[in-house]
């Protein structure tokens with residue numbers, strides 16, 4: 470299956486009278502890691518969720534493989550999100566009634582992929598969570614929940630992986646595991662977009678942007 474290409478053109482986003490994003494152009498390129506830095510409240514999470522088709526822009530267009538998503542039906546959009554996008558939110562957003570392993574298998578099941586159990590277990594093992602497959606979120610620490618959330622984001626080998634502050638709440642060892650998993654996904658062809666305050670993480674990505682005053686500045 471070919472990787473999808475997602476393109477943002479002149480994206481504006483306002484909340485009431487507050488203009489948060491003021492004309493963002495961006496292409497998530499396959500096999501590329503990109504970081505977006507910026508001060509708190511500048512709109513990084515908002516931009517990531519628009520890119521992830523989770524929130525609508527006020528104006529501007531988003532193209533998937535050259536086709537405007539405005540022309541794509543809701544069911545097809547849900548299918549694209551489940552099958553092609555991986556999300557690592559700022560908070561883990563796990564389903565409280567499901568175990569760690571079950572949380573990871575929700576999206577594959579939705580996308581009709583029922584053969585992901587082995588891969589999900591292998592990912593949890595990689596993140597040193599192999600002994601906690603059957604733990605519910607309330608039995609896990611924040612850092613452990615974040616590792617489950619990362620495994621969930623990676624399990625489908627997404628075309629686009631959107632990671633919001635992926636190293637928050639993690640000790641240096643786990644942070645290193647998480648970071649290398651993101652870069653490995655990039656090497657395997659995923660377009661990885663990372664929002665971060667972590668300067669050293671941003672410096673390691675192929676491409677770096679800085680969001681300020683609603684404008685996305687290309688740093689390198």
Ligand SMILES: Nc1ncnc2c1ncn2[C@@H]1O[C@H](COP(=O)(O)OP(=O)(O)OP(=O)(O)O)[C@@H](O)[C@H]1O
Nearest residue numbers: 484485489507508509510511512513514515516559
């Ligand atoms: N649903 C909403 N309704 C109103 N205002 C919102 C909403 N979502 C975000 N905002 C505002 O948009 C601005 C950008 O928020 P956003 O979370 O995107 O910033 P951020 O750069 O990710 O910040 P941080 O680094 O602190 O996570 C903030 O001023 C916030 O209050």
